[in-house]
Structures are given as structure tokens and as C-alpha cells.
Amino acid sequence: MNQDSTSSAKLPKTARGRRTREKLLGAAEEEFGARGYHAVAINDITRRAGVALGTFYVYFESKEEIYRALVPYMSSRVRSYIAERIADVPDRLTAERKGLEAFLEFVREHKGLYRIISEAEFVANDKFVEHYRVFAKAYRDNLANAGDRGQIREGDYEVWSWAIMGMAVFLGMRYGEGDRDADPERIADVVVDLMAHGIGRPAENEEQN
């Protein structure tokens, strides 16, 4: 908790170094995700990564430091996975639908994601807070943009961004981590319909349901 946020001093300068660092982070994802922070030793990570123990210390000073790096690493992987999937969508609500579908898929493919983020609250609290702040800010900007373009109505984008983020996280808990049979596309359809129209009864002249 008393270290620099990214320990950028140790960020590798070569492509090979970046690959090794990624390999260590990938192994850390598997290990911490499966067994939790306290049960994992640096040894477990290097063994899984197929990297010598001494090499670990070229990139990270300690178990805590790789965990602190892992949180923003996972965070940015989620974001770029979603960004790729919504690159060509025509409007915000389609982006929400495709984005949620992608998010549910990502959660299923990365079984450790939730555990890593949740345990960060206790192991690397500032990284936990930063993770949600970064997501909320991106959401707020996207909503404000869509509001400006008339794709959604105007509103309190800050409140909305936390509400929508909460929906996504809990649906990921329910249908990504939990019930893996549910079709992500169907879930995303239901949620974006809720997000777009609300649960209130439509006006009589607007039978949209």
C-alpha cells in the first residue's frame, strides 16, 4: 500500500521483457484467481509461468507488488476486450448491449477476475478503488457523449454510471461466474431493454414491450 502505483521504474523496455512480464501476470492471474492472495507463493507464479525465480525480481519486488500490478492489468484487459467488440457500433445502447455480452464472456473465460478484484479491496485497496473509479469515469464520459449526440436522454451521468456499472458487475456475478448456461446475448438483451426503457409501464400510446 505504500508503493508507487505502477512501479514504472521496472517496466521492461524490450519486447522480450514485456512478454516475460505478461507471462508472469498471466500466471499470477491463474494462481491468485484460483487460490487467493494469501495461499499463493512467488514460487507458484514463476513455476506456472515457466520463468526462473530470479527473473521474477527483474519485474516485481514482491508478491504484493505483482498483485498491485495485476489489478490494473486485469482492469485494462477487460476494457480492451470490450472496446474491441464495440468498436463499430452505431450508438450507445448498442454499445451497452454488445459490451455487456462481451463482459459476460470475459468473466466466463477469466474465472479469477472477480476474486482478484474483490480481494484487492483488502490486499491493495487503492488499486481496488482505482479500478472502479476508472470504469465509472469511462462510463460517465460515454454517457455524456451519447447524451450530447441525442442517443440517450440527458441525466445525472455520474449517478447513472455507478448504477450501470453495478448492474454489469452483479450480472457478471450471477451469469458469468455462476450460471454459465444462460446465453450472454439473451441476458444482454434483457438488461439493455431495462436500461433503455426502465421497468415502468409504458405510456398507453407506446406499447414497446
Add this chain to the structure above:
Amino acid sequence: MNQDSTSSAKLPKTARGRRTREKLLGAAEEEFGARGYHAVAINDITRRAGVALGTFYVYFESKEEIYRALVPYMSSRVRSYIAERIADVPDRLTAERKGLEAFLEFVREHKGLYRIISEAEFVANDKFVEHYRVFAKAYRDNLANAGDRGQIREGDYEVWSWAIMGMAVFLGMRYGEGDRDADPERIADVVVDLMAHGIGRPAENEEQN
């Protein structure tokens, strides 16, 4: 994790016994909420409760056991705090508004709530899962009821319940735990407007925002 869900064998039969057990749970809330599971000793709890160490063992077998009891205890306190506030409301959306307002207030008054529930994921995982399952089920039943009565439109109440629960939890994180200046009534208004109407643009003949 290998114990009975409520260790009902030790539930006190007298009013005095119930008061002592409550006192211990209240002290446990303060201690675990402020410092986390691992940093707290049984001693800290009994000292804060003003109860002899031996008395602790009349009610709980271990630190783990009082933590396991604390999660459903907090869970039911949140629910009854909200239930009291929405007892006389005329419809579901008013219940959502008053309920969210009450929830934000509860989070502000119980600074340890989030930490206790979140840490339960690691310390008493089945209690963590149960907490959200119980909430989701109550939500689903309420939504289905409201749908039957025509207070809201019909939909996939299971998906909706997790989405709405997620909203509440994240707004509690943002405006209950975090920004304590924001007016709970205003936040609840914004959220229930979102919940009722969505973020989509209203039909032209229905300028509701």
C-alpha cells in the same frame, strides 16, 4: 465453512441471553468493520461489548463462528431497516425510491457493512453467497408481485433483480461509503427515474424528462 449455517444449538432462549448475543454481534460489527477479520481477536470483541471472555463461548465457538453469524445478522438488519421505511408505500417504484434512500442512510450509519460483506467472500463464502441470494430472491418476488398488479411492466424478474441489486450496492459504495455529502433523497430520485424510464430518449409525444 464446515459448520451449520446458524449454529442454532447455541441460540439463546432467554431475552437476557438474546441481548447479550446482540451486544456481541454489535461489537463484532464495529471491530470487523473497522479492522477486518484477520486483525481482530475475540478479546477485542468482548472488551468492546463489555462482556467476559467466558461469556463469549456461551454464544459462539470461535472468531469464525461469530463472523459467520454476523453476515446474516447484518443482512437481516439492512432488510428490516428498509422494510420499516417502505411499509406504507402505495406501489413498487415508490418502494424502490424510499428503499434506496433508506439503504444509503443505513450504509452511512454502518460504516463496516461493506467491508464485512465483502470480506465474507473470503472468510465465510457460503454466507456471502447466501446474502446476495436472499436479497435477489426478495427482489424477484417483489418485482413479480408488482408486475402481477400492473405497477410495473412484465419482464425477466430474475435478471432485473440482480441488475437492480447491483445498482443499489454500487450506489451505496459511491454515495454511502464514499461521498457522504450527496443527499440520499436526490440520489434515490435519480436512480428510480432511471429504473422507471431508462436512459433511452422518450417517444416524442411523451416529454417526461
